Amino acid sequence: SAWQRVAAVTVVGAAATAIANVNEYHVLSYVLGHGLGGKLRRTRVYEWAVRWFDAAPFQVLALIGFVPVPIDAIRWLAILRRYSRWRFGLAYFVGRGLRYLLFAGFAVLASLSGTEILLIQAGIVVAALLARFAWPRLRVARSAIG
Template identity: 35%
Template sequence: MKIFSPLYARTMAWSRHRRAPWFLGGLSFAESSFFPIPPDVMLAPMCLANPRRAMWFALLTTLASVAGGVLGYVIGYFAFDAIEPWLRETRYWAAYEQAVAWFDTWGFWAIFVAGFSPIPYKVFTIAGGVASMALAPFVLASLVGRGARFFLVAGLMAWGGERMEAVLHRYVDRLGWATVAVVVVGALIYSL
């Protein structure tokens, strides 16, 4: 059953849309402070669809993400008391507590690691504000960590380019169903 092929084709068409960079910038900004979907889901197909602009997309994603991170910092610094009850009720509370512990131990490096890794960066931006981390090191760590991640994604997608796009299109249904199977097996193991 070919469910994933049409979704893949639609995603590639959207990634070539003239306003796609605006959407990428908005998503990157929002993800760094409050939105749960990482910008990589837009960045990767946009770089595949237009490899010559991949580095521009990575720069746009990095700058918008860091700007959103500063908003997260401001939220943590000025408004944490207002969001704390909500945050306690979400799945992010444990990550927030871990982020605070990391700040106590590593400071600058906590933001760098969160910026590069799949750890929820937004939790660390808010924790950075709560911890009153100095803003200049916060921004520097965010630029380096987020930039390394997004330029790596963009570089790999640009390197693969049209060849990778064609291969993915050919195997996307198999990959999609394999991913579903892994998620189901993981959920079953987790529930046991």
């Protein structure tokens, strides 16, 4: 049924994302463990971020996993805090799982075809690229005016 496909997309997508994020955790643990991590830990921003992160680390990571905007600084913070890899992966599984459930469920409820889904995804990518490249120009234009 359609809802079995939604469940499959949700579980497989969330598992793949969690595995990729745990792999990234291992790589960044190595990179941040060789000099850069110590420098970052000595900054005021790090001290502020740690207080914020430590209040609810799992929930923060799950939220970051759900939001379709890459926020790498939070992942780095979790790694610098030596947050449990198991919980790190589980938080991303939960966050991305909810995102994929929402997207796949919407596709089923709206009776979207594969082509329509691809066109929507392409539109999102184009909008993100336009925003990425237009934002710096808008900031320059605003500063020239004001």
